[in-house]
Amino acid sequence: MRWPGAWKNPAALDILKGTAIDYLLIGKGQEYAAVRERARQIGLHLAESDAAPPGVEIVKGEWPGVKMARGSDEVTGGPTGVPWVDSNGWAIRLALAFHPTADVWVDVAPAEKTVITADAYQVAVADSAAYGGRWIISLDHPLAESLMAGQAEALAIWKTMAATAGFFAARKEWAGYAPLAVMGVVSDFRGDNEFFSHELLNLLARAGAHYRILPKDGISAASFASLRAVTYTDAEPPSPALRKQVLEFVAGGGTLIAAPSWGAVEGRPLPVRADEIPRFSLSSVGNGKVALAKAAPDDPYMWAGATVVLVSHRYDLVRFWNGGATGSFCTVSPDGKQVIAHLLFYFSGGPDTATVQVAGRYRSVKASTVERPVLANVVVKQQPDAIEVHLPPVSQYVALQLQVST
Amino acid sequence: MRDLHTRREWLWKTASAVSGAYLANLKLARAAPAPTAPVSVARVKTYNPAELLPAMQKMFDQLGGLGRLVQGKTVAIKINLTGSPTYRLGHLPLEDTHFTHPHVIAAAAHLMSRAGARRIRVLESVWGTADPVEEFMLQANWEPNDILNAAPNVEFENTNFLGQAKKYSRMPVPFGGYIFPAFDLNHSYEDCDVFVSIAKLKEHSTAGVTLSMKNCFGLTPCTIYGTGSPVDGPSEVPKGGRNLIHEGNRQPSKGSPPEKDPTSPREETWRVPRAVVDLVAARPVHLAIVEGIKTMAGGEGPWAGTQPVEPGVIVAGLNPVNTDAVAMAVMNFDPMADRGTPPFEKCDSTLKLAEDVGIGARDLRRIEVVGTPIAAVRFDFAALRRQRQAAPPRIGLRG
Numbered sequence: 001m002r003w004p005g006a007w008k009n010p011a012a013l014d015i016l017k018g019t020a021i022d023y024l025l026i027g028k029g030q031e032y033a034a035v036r037e038r039a040r041q042i043g044l045h046l047a048e049s050d051a052a053p054p055g056v057e058i059v060k061g062e063w064p065g066v067k068m069a070r071g072s073d074e075v076t077g078g079p080t081g082v083p084w085v086d087s088n089g090w091a092i093r094l095a096l097a098f099h100p101t102a103d104v105w106v107d108v109a110p111a112e113k114t115v116i117t118a119d120a121y122q123v124a125v126a127d128s129a130a131y132g133g134r135w136i137i138s139l140d141h142p143l144a145e146s147l148m149a150g151q152a153e154a155l156a157i158w159k160t161m162a163a164t165a166g167f168f169a170a171r172k173e174w175a176g177y178a179p180l181a182v183m184g185v186v187s188d189f190r191g192d193n194e195f196f197s198h199e200l201l202n203l204l205a206r207a208g209a210h211y212r213i214l215p216k217d218g219i220s221a222a223s224f225a226s227l228r229a230v231t232y233t234d235a236e237p238p239s240p241a242l243r244k245q246v247l248e249f250v251a252g253g254g255t256l257i258a259a260p261s262w263g264a265v266e267g268r269p270l271p272v273r274a275d276e277i278p279r280f281s282l283s284s285v286g287n288g289k290v291a292l293a294k295a296a297p298d299d300p301y302m303w304a305g306a307t308v309v310l311v312s313h314r315y316d317l318v319r320f321w322n323g324g325a326t327g328s329f330c331t332v333s334p335d336g337k338q339v340i341a342h343l344l345f346y347f348s349g350g351p352d353t354a355t356v357q358v359a360g361r362y363r364s365v366k367a368s369t370v371e372r373p374v375l376a377n378v379v380v381k382q383q384p385d386a387i388e389v390h391l392p393p394v395s396q397y398v399a400l401q402l403q404v405s406t
Numbered sequence: 407m408r409d410l411h412t413r414r415e416w417l418w419k420t421a422s423a424v425s426g427a428y429l430a431n432l433k434l435a436r437a438a439p440a441p442t443a444p445v446s447v448a449r450v451k452t453y454n455p456a457e458l459l460p461a462m463q464k465m466f467d468q469l470g471g472l473g474r475l476v477q478g479k480t481v482a483i484k485i486n487l488t489g490s491p492t493y494r495l496g497h498l499p500l501e502d503t504h505f506t507h508p509h510v511i512a513a514a515a516h517l518m519s520r521a522g523a524r525r526i527r528v529l530e531s532v533w534g535t536a537d538p539v540e541e542f543m544l545q546a547n548w549e550p551n552d553i554l555n556a557a558p559n560v561e562f563e564n565t566n567f568l569g570q571a572k573k574y575s576r577m578p579v580p581f582g583g584y585i586f587p588a589f590d591l592n593h594s595y596e597d598c599d600v601f602v603s604i605a606k607l608k609e610h611s612t613a614g615v616t617l618s619m620k621n622c623f624g625l626t627p628c629t630i631y632g633t634g635s636p637v638d639g640p641s642e643v644p645k646g647g648r649n650l651i652h653e654g655n656r657q658p659s660k661g662s663p664p665e666k667d668p669t670s671p672r673e674e675t676w677r678v679p680r681a682v683v684d685l686v687a688a689r690p691v692h693l694a695i696v697e698g699i700k701t702m703a704g705g706e707g708p709w710a711g712t713q714p715v716e717p718g719v720i721v722a723g724l725n726p727v728n729t730d731a732v733a734m735a736v737m738n739f740d741p742m743a744d745r746g747t748p749p750f751e752k753c754d755s756t757l758k759l760a761e762d763v764g765i766g767a768r769d770l771r772r773i774e775v776v777g778t779p780i781a782a783v784r785f786d787f788a789a790l791r792r793q794r795q796a797a798p799p800r801i802g803l804r805g
Contacts, residue, residue, distance in 0.1 A: 273538075274569075274570050275536070275564065275567075275568070275569040275570045276538050305537075309537050312544065313541050313545050314544050316544070319547065321493065321497075322492070322708075323492070353497055355494060355497045357547065390497040
């Protein structure tokens with residue numbers, strides 16, 4: 001937690017009692033000396049407010065949620081008119097891809113001069129924690145002041161936030177589960193490729209795609225396990241070794257969706273309907289196929305949209321109905337027996353009648369929210385290769401714990 | 407290409423001639439009795455193909471047989487997939503409430519193929535995207551192969567944008583149009599020999615009812631007629647809905663035919679029924695099928711404050727006005743109703759407007775109903791409507 005600048009009385013630490021908050025980022029000034037001293041006494045870890053502790057990767061994030069148009073109550077639409085959602089999930093996963101043993105903290109403060117609700121704080125905590133990171137709790141100034149004044153409304157917001165952090169802290173083992181993915185994104189994610197590749201990760205997640213991040217200097221045959229497709233958009237051609245690895249994946253039945261920088265494709269041209277994938281030529285290679293863009297990609301949104309179609313919604317891991325602005329992330333336990341589907345609902349208040357479908361065969365499902373560890377009135381419908389869950393009214397986050405059929 | 411060119415020329419010439427006649431003497435056109443054709447009604451309780459397929463076969467036989475209509479022809483089927491594929495009425499599957507059910511689409515395609523149709527093209531301007539129809543269906547939890555495999559010659563096209571063609575098809579409104587003199591549509595609506603509208607039996611918040619004619623509202627590509635269409639010309643991909651037609655807040659993208667009279671009323675309850683008639687005149691319906699096995703009451707989609715119902719009925723006919731009139735009667739509405747009378751309390755009647763320009767009759771006394779009598783399948787949407795209107799408005803955070 002980033003310690004509020006106005007909290008100079010050590011008694012303020014009492015608010016942390018019984019919460020999962022165990023680390024304070026606090027100013028080094030003398031005015032906080034008493035707070036620091038007391039914090040150490042009660043077993044909290046301390047770090048300076050502008051320095052990452054060892055073993056921690058800091059991600060500079062966006063305030064998560066549905067983006068509202070400036071100065072109005074209107075929701076900002078994306079290029080398709082669907083609500084524009086900011087999430088830090090992709091950035092956390094990218095940081096973990098490069099630093100798999102690190103703790104990833106997301107640093108983003110609430111915007112000034114806006115009213116931050118309990119729902120918004122729950123989203124802020126859950127949006128990071130669901131993807132294996134931790135949001136550095138940062139209170140807006142009015143909330144910090146109201147809390148010190150003991151105002152009931154502020155305390156209710158605090159309790160929601162603390163309960164959300166506590167929910168994930170009580171399930172630390174979930175952070176060790178492996179992400180489930182349908183496609184892979186291959187890039188070096190740096191230099192000239194940074195903007196496009198980062199934005200692609202962001203937009204693919206927003207489109208509901210479940211992907212594996214594959215830094216191109218660390219790829220092995222195992223990198224492609226269970227994937228149906230990979231996409232390559234870096235400006236420079238792949239190394240011969242990477243090219244060979246990806247083409248082996250394609251020959252085995254996978255799909256490569258590549259920028260022209262990939263180079264020539266030796267395969268049998270496939271007919272392409274002009275209205276379906278107008279910007280790609282398609283070739284059959286081995287048991288798989290290569291979709292090669294006709295022009296260098298300049299719009300990550302278009303690339304994300306085309307990728308989702310080329311992979312096909314047939315292989316969606318998660319489908320939502322009536323969820324509003326949603327996000328999801330699925331992981332599997334090391335023994336393969338349990339899948340966790342993290343479901344995020346970004347509209348304030350959460351959905352009334354959301355339906356969620358998770359691909360796979362499961363023998364049971366338990367739905368949990370921060371408020372209710374076991375959600376009642378959940379209707380489960382088994383489908384041939386998926387499970388459909390009818391949720392009652394829920395708040396901003398639901399975890400589905402799915403027991404895999406053996 | 408030569409055939410297509412010839413067909414386009416023919417449409418233009420025919421349209422010009424008819425348009426001239428209507429413009430010259432609209433009163434004469436109104437004086438002539440609007441055409442009629444038989445309408446078949448069937449009680450169908452489930453979507454089980456074992457019940458559905460023979461029932462639909464029988465209905466088509468009652469209409470004179472599909473072969474006469476489709477043999478050797480390219481058939482275009484406009485289905486109704488209104489709204490987002492991720493928006494359900496409660497937890498119910500979309501096909502049980504407001505989407506044309508895939509089994510009905512598959513059964514129609516199967517029977518048409520069996521009757522000798524050369525090519526069967528299933529069309530919809532799916533909401534807010536240029537993605538293939540198949541991808542839209544998958545998001546709705548449908549299996550598109552169930553339709554594609556219903557016959558060996560079935561295909562989809564998303565008509566919400568340019569699609570497979572290099573240019574839009576200019577489709578003139580033969581009688582000159584209430585609002586639009588012509589439309590620029592996806593080529594699929596011109597490049598077909600037979601046009602079929604498979605609709606869902608529903609009320610509509612703007613147009614009173616949505617049946618085989620209102621289904622044609624979705625012919626318009628949102629790249630030209632959509633909220634996000636550029637002023638200067640069509641966009642590459644569609645964005646948003648059709649506020650442009652609903653509210654008339656602006657004209658279609660430049661290059662496409664503008665409204666005849668930009669000073670005409672801007673109220674959607676005036677505009678939508680007229681735009682629908684313009685579309686049905688521009689793209690005549692040869693076979694109208696209104697599916698009401700399971701559907702919803704109170705509106706066209708879950709956003710309209712609705713409830714699921716199971717009327718267990720299909721209505722089909724060779725004239726869309728006749729068919730919609732019978733479907734309205736099945737819903738216990740008076741097809742002769744006009745503005746001010748349910749279900750047209752606040753809007754004009756699409757049926758009356760269509761009848762006025764000679765597309766088809768709505769007077770049940772003039773329409774031959776074959777198969778199950780209307781009284782035997784009547785499902786009282788009108789009573790549900792009265793109950794809703796008498797109920798206090800829903801309030802509360804989750805109202």
